[in-house]
Amino acid sequence: MCKKETFLYNPSNQEETFWQGVNDCLPTVLGYLSIGFAAGVLEKTSGLSLAEIALMSILLYAGSAQFIAAGMLALNSPPSAIIFTIFFVNLRHLLMSAAVAPYFRHIPLWKKVVLGSQLTDETFSVAMTKLVGKESGSFHWMFGLNLTAYLNWLLANIAGGIFGEWIASPSTYGLDFALAAMFIGLFMIQWTMRKKYRLDLIVAMSAVIVTIVGSIFISESTGIVMAIVIAASIGVGVETWK
Amino acid sequence: MLLGASAVTLLPRVLPLVLLSRIQLPEWGLRWLQHIPIAIMAALLTQELLISDGAFAPSWMKLMAALPAFLVAYVSRSLLGTVLTGIIAMMLVRLVF
Numbered sequence: 001m002c003k004k005e006t007f008l009y010n011p012s013n014q015e016e017t018f019w020q021g022v023n024d025c026l027p028t029v030l031g032y033l034s035i036g037f038a039a040g041v042l043e044k045t046s047g048l049s050l051a052e053i054a055l056m057s058i059l060l061y062a063g064s065a066q067f068i069a070a071g072m073l074a075l076n077s078p079p080s081a082i083i084f085t086i087f088f089v090n091l092r093h094l095l096m097s098a099a100v101a102p103y104f105r106h107i108p109l110w111k112k113v114v115l116g117s118q119l120t121d122e123t124f125s126v127a128m129t130k131l132v133g134k135e136s137g138s139f140h141w142m143f144g145l146n147l148t149a150y151l152n153w154l155l156a157n158i159a160g161g162i163f164g165e166w167i168a169s170p171s172t173y174g175l176d177f178a179l180a181a182m183f184i185g186l187f188m189i190q191w192t193m194r195k196k197y198r199l200d201l202i203v204a205m206s207a208v209i210v211t212i213v214g215s216i217f218i219s220e221s222t223g224i225v226m227a228i229v230i231a232a233s234i235g236v237g238v239e240t241w242k
Numbered sequence: 243m244l245l246g247a248s249a250v251t252l253l254p255r256v257l258p259l260v261l262l263s264r265i266q267l268p269e270w271g272l273r274w275l276q277h278i279p280i281a282i283m284a285a286l287l288t289q290e291l292l293i294s295d296g297a298f299a300p301s302w303m304k305l306m307a308a309l310p311a312f313l314v315a316y317v318s319r320s321l322l323g324t325v326l327t328g329i330i331a332m333m334l335v336r337l338v339f
Contacts, residue, residue, distance in 0.1 A: 027321035030329075059248040069247060079243035087250035092282065094254040099278040101262035109260060116256035121286060126321075128279040174332030180290040180304060181311045181328020187283035188315035188324070200280045207284035208292075215293045223293075227285040228278060235277035236270055 016137075021144025024130065028122045028149065031182035032063075033156045034175040039066045040160020046074035050161050057157040061118065061150060064089050064221075066157075089221040095228050096124040103137040111139050118146035125186040132193060202238055207231035303339065307331040 036057070043053045043066065060066055065086045072082045097116050104112060123146050131137050191200050207227040214223025267275075291308060292300045311328035318324070 027325060030322075031325055056244060059244060060251055062251050065247065065251055069243075073243075079246060082243055083246040083250055086247045087254075090251045090254055093251070094258055095278050096282065097255050098258035098262055099275040101259045102267065102272060102275065104259065105263040112259045112263065113256050116259040117252055119255045119259075121282070125279060125283060132276075132279075174307070174329040174334075174336065177304060177307050177328050177332035178325055180287065180308065181325045181332075182321065183283050183287040183290060184308060184311045184328065185315045185321040185324030187280070187287060188312065189319055189321065190279050190283060192316065192319060194280075200277075203277050203280050204284035207281040208288045211285045211288040212292060212298055215289065215296055216298055220289060220293060220296060224282075224285045224289065227288075228281045231281035231284070232274050232277035235281070236274050239273060240270075 016141045018140040018144035021138075021141040021146075022148045023144075024126055024141075025123070025145045025148035025152075027185070028126060028182060029152050031178040032122065032149065032152055034178045035063050036153045036156025037160040037164070038176075039063060039070070040157040040162075041164030042067060042160075043070045043157065044161040044164050046070040048073070048161075050158065053157050053161040054154065057154045060086075061153060062086075062090055062120070063153075085221075088219075088225075091221070091225045092121075092228060093119055095225070095232075096121075100124065100127060100131070100137075103131045103134065104139070104142075106136055107139045115139065115142050115146065118150055120149060122182060122186065123149050125190070129186070129189050129193060132190075199235060199238055203231045203235040206234045303332070303335050306335050 039057075040053055043056065044050075048056070048070065056066055056069065060069065068085055068089060069082055072085065096119055100115070100119065104115060107115075123142075126145060127137065127142055130141070187204070191197070191204075194200055207230075210227035210230045211223045214226040216223075218226070291304050292298060294301070307328055310331045311324050314320075314327040315324040
């Protein structure tokens, strides 16, 4: 990656349009449809109305945070405890936002706020498969990607709230594995694209080990953040010593 | 509650994007950030496959379904193909075991 900024970004580039972004989001739709549906069911059973479910998906827009909020609401946890927990669960977004930042130096502040507010695990990963090796990213493309994921999430949550009670467990159809399969796909695409097989494997194995240790001894959400920070540092260390 | 929760979700998403693009990161900082996608995917996948309720509990069914998904991802590099393979594999694993 060059340090000097030379903007190769060309707004008329075919690959960078809003609709291309929408298109690039489609493979993730199925995975998040089932997770959103499950979140909607849980929110409904924890006593939220359909309007509240919709509001939660629109404002919070975070799978794990909504699961936790619904679960803690059902247990009558105080709001401060819910907010505190959600803050920790979503700390990984800090790192994703930082990783995307170098590609969006050229866009105005309000556009950065728009893109950042809709950053999720999968839109981040899809974006990175597109951005790796480039100087900068296209706002319109990323917005198309984000908006598709956002609407899909909202609809899935509402559908879960409406139909949840009548539909048999999604696990019978293997749908509960959609999210894991999506992470597998995103990981493999990153790994084969970067062509730094050994280095990336060391980073990945470090992340696996730290995630296990951190999740057991501290908590699952802290384990994730620890794993990312330590594994990325190991990656830089290996690169430096080689 | 919802507003507070939304605020603590929004800030980590937006702040780095806004602040980091104003300052010039050192070269090692950029290299550090480039390792994040791989690290995040590996960490999330570990929790999906190997962790359950804060304990090390590998799910053998999920691992068996993960194998064809990894293979299809490697060969096809198609996200949709990988997701569909994973779902079908999981369904078959449940049917058999």
